[in-house]
Amino acid sequence: MRKQPACVPLCNCYFCGMFFPKINIASIFCAIVVFTLSSCSSLFKEKEEKEPLARVGDTFLYKEDISSLIREDMSAEDSTLFVTDYINNWASKQLLLSKSKINLPEEKLAEFDRLVSDYRADLYTRAYVEALVLKAQDTAVTTSQLRQYYEKEKENFKLNEKLVQLRFVGLPAQFLDKGGVITKMKNWEVEDKNYLDSIAVQFKKIHFNDSIWVSASRVKQEIPLLTSLNEEKYLKKSQFFELEDSLGVYLGKVTDVLEVNDTAPFEYISPDIRQLILNRRRLDYIRKLETEIIDEAIKKNEFEVYEKE
Known part of the structure; x- marks a missing residue:
């Protein structure tokens, strides 16, 4: 079987x-x-270990902490000096920090911790709110809105420096027809303007738009021969001036002047008014946002205030 x-x-x-x-x-x-x-x-091999550069107590400074701070245009010697200084400064701060935590009173440490916490919260919330404002804020401001604000607040727009309307040219020292330019600057008919525009390449400086307001300090920057000592003589209404030195000649005609404490003209102050309107919109939006956040949190039972007994 x-x-x-x-x-x-x-x-x-x-x-x-x-x-x-x-x-x-x-x-x-x-x-x-x-x-x-x-x-x-296998897991341990895949885990990248940080390369320490220095240690103070249980706190380490790693290579990756400062690698981004080293510029590409640094030489090897410069980068070495930079790293050395950075390590020494870091160590000094860490040592002082540890000493302060040991030697400062507990109430002072608690106060500093609270300040650090508040500052950290402010950084986050400010960045978040600014992002929301930039996304939602209407930056369009019409001329009508600017004019309405100006008329309402006109008494608050007082000048803190002199403004002038003028035209001027700067001629090089070797310029031959100074008399002809003076005549045309004074007459200022259409043909005079056209002629001066046609030879403008021969001028050192030029400003023919005498309908805009310019601060006296700006005029003095453009015309160095005008100073705080002589501006009262030359920067007055209907004044024609000629200022000359070894480098050239400045010819100017002042058409109008506004003094300190006069009401600022609309054209001059309108950029500031626009910014005021935008700032007011921003504050209104932030107040509305804060109210809506609290209301929403209450509805979702994420926020409540406990009554005191």
Whole structure:
């Protein structure tokens, strides 16, 4: 009679009622340990370790903390000096910080911690609010809105320096027809303007738009021969002036003047009014935003104030 081949012993699985081959538990445990160790080893290898540059107590300064501060145009010597100075400054601050935490009173430390916390919160909230304002704020301001604001607040727009309307040219010292330019600057008919415009390339400086208001300080910057000592003589209404030195000649005609404490003209002050209107809109938007945030938090039960007993 043929002999039956040897069979692998079976065990009865209680949970599923199926039969599985008996397995050496020790072999499984060893396999798991080997697999786990090899996996951990792989994980440790993949984890990038930071390269420390210095240590103060339990605090470390790492290479990556200052790598972005080193400019590409630095030489090797300069970068070495920079890193050395940075490490020394960092160490000094860390040591002083640790000493302060030991030697300062507890109430003072608590006060500083509160200030740091408040400052951190202010930085975050200010950045967030500014982003919302930039996204939502209407920056369009019409001339009508500017004029309406000006008429309403006119008494508050007083000048703190003299303004003038004038035209002037700066001629080089070797310019030949100074007399002709003077005549045309005084007459100022259409043909005079056109002629002076046609030869403007020969002038050192030129300003023919005498309908705009300019501060006296700006005029003195453009015409160095005008000073605080002589401006009362030359910067007055209907005054024609000629100022000359070894470098050239300045010819000018003042058409109008506004003195300190006079009401600022609309054309001159309108850029400031526009900024005032935008600032007011910004503040209104922030107040509205703060109110809406609180109302929404109350509705969602994210904010409540407990009544005092």
